[in-house]
Amino acid sequence: MFFRVMVFLCCQLAGGLLGWWQMGPWGAAVGAAVAIWVWFTWDMLRGTRVVRWLRQGELAQAPRLHGLWGEVSDRARRLLRQMQGQVQESEQRLQEVLSALQASPNGVIFLNAAGCIEWSNQIAAAHFGIDLERDLLQSIGNLVRHPDFSAYYAARDFSSAVVMAGRYSTPACPVRLSVQLHPYGQGRCLLLSRDVTALEQAEVMRRDFVANVSHEIRTPLTVLSGFVETLQTLSLAPEEEKRYLALMAQQAARMQSVVQGLLTLSRLEGSPLPGLTEWTPVGQLLRACEDEARALSALLAPASQRVHVLQFPSLQALQGMGEIAGAQTELQSALSNLVGNAVRYTPASGSITVTWTRDAQGGAVFAVADTGPGIDPVHIARLTERFYRVDRSRSRETGGTGLGLAIVKHVLQRHGAVLQIDSVPGKGSVFSVCFPASRLRPTGWKADGVVPTLTAL
Ligand code: ADP
Numbered sequence: 455m456f457f458r459v460m461v462f463l464c465c466q467l468a469g470g471l472l473g474w475w476q477m478g479p480w481g482a483a484v485g486a487a488v489a490i491w492v493w494f495t496w497d498m499l500r501g502t503r504v505v506r507w508l509r510q511g512e513l514a515q516a517p518r519l520h521g522l523w524g525e526v527s528d529r530a531r532r533l534l535r536q537m538q539g540q541v542q543e544s545e546q547r548l549q550e551v552l553s554a555l556q557a558s559p560n561g562v563i564f565l566n567a568a569g570c571i572e573w574s575n576q577i578a579a580a581h582f583g584i585d586l587e588r589d590l591l592q593s594i595g596n597l598v599r600h601p602d603f604s605a606y607y608a609a610r611d612f613s614s615a616v617v618m619a620g621r622y623s624t625p626a627c628p629v630r631l632s633v634q635l636h637p638y639g640q641g642r643c644l645l646l647s648r649d650v651t652a653l654e655q656a657e658v659m660r661r662d663f664v665a666n667v668s669h670e671i672r673t674p675l676t677v678l679s680g681f682v683e684t685l686q687t688l689s690l691a692p693e694e695e696k697r698y699l700a701l702m703a704q705q706a707a708r709m710q711s712v713v714q715g716l717l718t719l720s721r722l723e724g725s726p727l728p729g730l731t732e733w734t735p736v737g738q739l740l741r742a743c744e745d746e747a748r749a750l751s752a753l754l755a756p757a758s759q760r761v762h763v764l765q766f767p768s769l770q771a772l773q774g775m776g777e778i779a780g781a782q783t784e785l786q787s788a789l790s791n792l793v794g795n796a797v798r799y800t801p802a803s804g805s806i807t808v809t810w811t812r813d814a815q816g817g818a819v820f821a822v823a824d825t826g827p828g829i830d831p832v833h834i835a836r837l838t839e840r841f842y843r844v845d846r847s848r849s850r851e852t853g854g855t856g857l858g859l860a861i862v863k864h865v866l867q868r869h870g871a872v873l874q875i876d877s878v879p880g881k882g883s884v885f886s887v888c889f890p891a892s893r894l895r896p897t898g899w900k901a902d903g904v905v906p907t908l909t910a911l
Contacts, residue, residue: 465493567641581647583621666841670712674705715857722864728781737772743793755802763805776896780869788865792885798852800826816891828879838863
């Protein structure tokens with residue numbers, strides 16, 4: 455400031471002296487006045503440069519001045535830089551928050567006081583079929599037209615969520631969403647959406663499972679108590695009594711197999727995964743399958759004496775199949791179950807072929823092909839569900855519980871194997887199990903008996 459006053463006085467003095475020199479005492483006064491105006495105009499020009507720069511707000515174009523205006527522009531530049539830094543920092547933080555919301559597995563939408571979309575993450579866009587560019591600032595009430603949501607939105611009671619079908623839900627591929635609005639600020643709302651399809655399906659499966667278990671247990675129990683009551687109240691002929699007792703034993707056995715199946719499933723779910731320490735010769739597993747299949751085939755067709763044509767790998771092939779890692783009892787039960795099903799569902803004199811082939815990746819495929827009734831494609835995806843049967847009465851007739859393939863699937867999953875079902879209705883089915891190379895090794899096995907290669911029993 456002192457410097458500024460000094461410059462002003464010096465200007466005046468210089469103007470006065472110049473006027474004195476040119477025109478005497480009057481010239482001194484005129485010179486001083488002209489000097490004041492020159493100084494004032496020069497100062498105004500400097501100030502105007504600062505004001506023009508401040509209007510533009512371009513940090514890089516700050517004028518380089520000395521004196522008071524220099525200091526003003528310098529301080530303004532520093533303040534602007536500081537503010538710019540703060541804005542950048544807040545913007546970065548905002549971007550981070552938005553990226554976190556984008557990474558959320560749930561849908562998030564910010565609605566303004568008018569219920570229009572201000573921001574939405576990709577998940578919400580997919581849930582509601584929103585176009586993130588086109589639908590910005592559009593009313594959510596207009597965009598989401600599902601009647602359940604419209605009723606929820608109109609009622610303005612957001613204390614709980616509404617469950618509705620997703621925008622791209624189809625009967626074949628249903629999508630269920632749980633949607634809730636959370637008011638905040640001045641009339642604004644946060645809309646959260648969550649895909650609850652799997653949860654709902656699990657709940658439906660749980661309910662079905664409980665209903666199935668009670669049905670499966672209750673039915674034979676009702677029959678059993680009916681027979682008990684009959685035996686208690688009526689005096690029957692010894693022949694009749696024997697027949698009733700046989701039927702009772704049959705129902706008791708049925709209940710026992712259901713309970714046994716459920717226990718097996720729960721044991722499989724609770725036990726640790728089988729490691730790579732226990733090795734079993736594949737030939738031994740297949741041989742046991744063959745023994746069981748022949749016994750079952752003979753059991754199912756004692757009257758007509760017509761049995762299945764069972765085709766298994768030759769003894770020599772069995773001995774060269776190497777070993778497989780995993781829980782022997784589990785593997786045996788899974789493979790036997792597939793062979794047993796083929797025997798049970800294929801009419802007498804049909805044929806069943808069991809093969810073991812290595813694939814190019816070092817894995818192996820165990821396949822059971824039958825010439826049975828085949829399975830309609832609509833049932834195939836559901837066959838491994840607990841208690842799911844295509845033909846309930848056929849399954850029951852042959853001692854089935856509807857749990858066999860569920861157990862097989864569990865066992866195979868635990869061994870890193872995959873079950874594949876191919877079937878042509880009226881022609882037959884092929885149940886294949888693909889074992890990974892990591893569970894196989896080429897150690898030999900010596901069979902202690904002769905296994906026939908192709909036998910019609
Ligand atoms: P179940 O004890 O009823 O046999 P599973 O879980 O083993 O139960 O099989 C489920 C259903 O799959 C069976 O009820 C049957 O309808 C069908 N199924 C299984 N294997 C075969 C097969 N080889 N041929 C035809 N249908 C089959």
